[in-house]
Amino acid sequence: MKIICIGRNYAEHAKELNNPLPAKPVFFMKPDTALLPPHNPFFYPDFSKEIHYEVELVLKISRNGKHIKEKYANTYYDEIGIGIDFTARDLQNDCKQKGLPWEIAKAFDMSAPVGEFVQKTKFKDLGDINFGLKINGEWRQQGNSKDMIFNFGQIIAYVSQFVTLRTGDYIFTGTPEGVGPANINDKFELFIGEEKLLGFNVK
Numbered sequence: 291m292k293i294i295c296i297g298r299n300y301a302e303h304a305k306e307l308n309n310p311l312p313a314k315p316v317f318f319m320k321p322d323t324a325l326l327p328p329h330n331p332f333f334y335p336d337f338s339k340e341i342h343y344e345v346e347l348v349l350k351i352s353r354n355g356k357h358i359k360e361k362y363a364n365t366y367y368d369e370i371g372i373g374i375d376f377t378a379r380d381l382q383n384d385c386k387q388k389g390l391p392w393e394i395a396k397a398f399d400m401s402a403p404v405g406e407f408v409q410k411t412k413f414k415d416l417g418d419i420n421f422g423l424k425i426n427g428e429w430r431q432q433g434n435s436k437d438m439i440f441n442f443g444q445i446i447a448y449v450s451q452f453v454t455l456r457t458g459d460y461i462f463t464g465t466p467e468g469v470g471p472a473n474i475n476d477k478f479e480l481f482i483g484e485e486k487l488l489g490f491n492v493k
């Protein structure tokens with residue numbers, strides 16, 4: 291499986307990193323080795339001094355598809371979950387400055403913890419999903435899918451023009467504002483609505 295991640299999909303987050311608002315979705319990928327094995331801590335990597343958290347809703351692709359039309363896109367995922375797009379911000383800033391790809395900053399091992407998934411049918415409105423991240427018991431990021439610049443259907447339609455989606459692939463759909471540094475001994479808890487879907491510690 292592969293992990294596709296959308297960048298700059300919430301206006302307030304794009305602003306906090308001084309990025310322009312995109313006219314088309316921006317995406318990049320992480321390999322399957324980026325998943326955090328269940329019940330594992332996230333080990334702070336020694337190649338970065340500035341690992342940032344980005345909490346994001348995650349779609350689980352349920353059918354193979356290419357050139358998917360936006361109006362059919364919601365038939366290509368059945369479940370929605372939540373994850374962290376861990377980013378080595380110091381390395382990413384260096385890559386951006388030099389115009390280089392972001393992989394060393396985004397695709398490293400354990401950079402994509404993903405929690406339990408929820409059946410799509412449990413949501414009243416996919417365009418109004420509250421989600422968030424607590425660290426050490428305090429809210430650090432709280433978002434709602436209504437603030438996405440590109441909605442789930444637009445993301446799937448766009449990405450599938452370039453990359454075939456396969457059953458089991460994940461799509462990270464972008465982070466709201468409030469990103470910040472992770473620290474050793476932090477306790478992460480990820481929520482959709484009131485429901486905690488993932489917890490892990492930073493070691």
Ligand code: MG
Nearest residue numbers: 344375464465
């Ligand atoms: Mg992200």
